[in-house]
Amino acid sequence: MCYLVAKWFDQTGCLALQTCAGMGLVEMKRRIDGKFGHDRLQLVTITRPSAYGEYEPYTFVSSEQELVDALSAQAAAH
DSSP states (O other): OEEEEEEETTSSSEEEEEEOOSHHHHHHHHHHHHHHOSSSEEEEEESOGGGOGGGOSEEEESSHHHHHHHHHHHHHHO
């Protein structure tokens, strides 16, 4: 188990999705990167959110679609 963390460079906090390591995660990161680019959005994989205070506060989402929807809303707001 791990967490995919999506953080806008110019914003406080992040979105986090609990997931599993492997090709599915790699492909999900590619889809998200393809949609939002990597110049403003950082995607990282971590094992324990409590160990990475620099990404706080965490907003946990339950699916890739929820993550993409939240990122889309955040991108539209800025």
